[in-house]
């Protein structure tokens with residue numbers, strides 16, 4: 001018999017537990033393109049390449065190294081997914097969200113998702129951070145399609161507060177104390193892998209999107225299904241198509257991400273203890 005998605009998540013989680021028995025993670029993080037630096041700064045860390053973990057999808061995108069790092073951030077036990085699989089790589093959304101479900105089985109209740117995104121709202125300058133208030137799932141699919149797995153969550157999970165208001169308030173406060181400008185807005189998730197056309201970007205603006213990217217929505221849907229509280233951060237690595245004269249390139253996205261990585265790391269190191277203290 002083929003294993004259920006629950007069996008797969010359980011097998012992955014048990015493997016991870018066997019490799020890092022001392023860390024029971026409280027906060028999970030997903031680090032997007034070029035944002036891996038935070039994981040290097042953890043204490044007591046154990047690194048496990050995705051390719052060793054049963055059922056984990058392997059990321060083929062450049063800039064995603066594909067490792068799970070367990071460790072402590074200022075004392076708080078965390079599990080960091082460094083790299084992710086994307087829908088555009090040809091994975092099903094069920095495969096894309098398996099790592100989030102494995103973190104859920106490991107006991108993670110708070111999830112911080114990060115990504116690189118193109119800025120649509122003209123008030124956003126490229127190279128800034130955006131706190132995700134909500135998303136538009138425009139990927140044309142959903143990771144919860146098919147029979148529902150009650151051990152993960154209900155058939156029809158509520159998405160009213162996909163991105164926790166309480167966690168957002170904590171993030172805004174921590175950003176203020178670091179004097180880090182933090183714009184709050186809506187993330188549009190496209191399927192990719194081609195970047196948007198200028199007409200698509202205008203349409204997204206009319207739909208209420210402030211930034212656009214190719215990930216995050218499926219993981220957040222799966223996390224909410226599991227009952228996790230979610231915080232989302234976009235790094236605005238470029239202005240979306242048609243808003244600047246420049247063409248968009250993945251190299252530029254990675255470079256901008258790397259330039260912002262140290263600020264993101266400082267922000268996350270302030271944020272994680274505050275989330276662990278006040279978030280649940």
Ligand code: HPA
Pocket residue numbers: 116117118119195196212213214237238239240241248253
């Ligand atoms: N569009 C979609 N995804 C992205 C972009 C963009 O402009 N920049 C980084 N990821």
